[in-house]
Amino acid sequence: MKLIDYVQGRGARSALAKKLNLTPVLISQWANETRPVPPERCVEIEVATDGEVSRRDLRPDDWWRIWPELTAKPEVTS
Structure with a gap:
């Protein structure tokens, strides 16, 4: 899910910011x-x-370079 989709509506942006102290x-x-x-x-x-x-x-263009261990796991889609 894109971050924009996650944070839209009902204070999700503020709640996530609070969880991350940002x-x-x-x-x-x-x-x-x-x-x-x-x-x-x-x-x-x-x-x-x-x-x-x-x-x-979050990093569709380079995630496999940053976290190569994720390439061995199949991506779960909903």
Whole structure:
């Protein structure tokens, strides 16, 4: 799931920001793709969203370079 889809509606952006101890503005910038999500934050987001937003979703162009161990696992789609 894309981050923008996850954070839309009912305070999800603020709730995620609070879980990660970040500002909602930064979450918005990542969700709107005006700033890339740093690799070191991707795992935190994946955990905070209970896997709904994966590292693969957050870094579609280079996830396999950053986390090569994920290439051995098939991607689960809903």
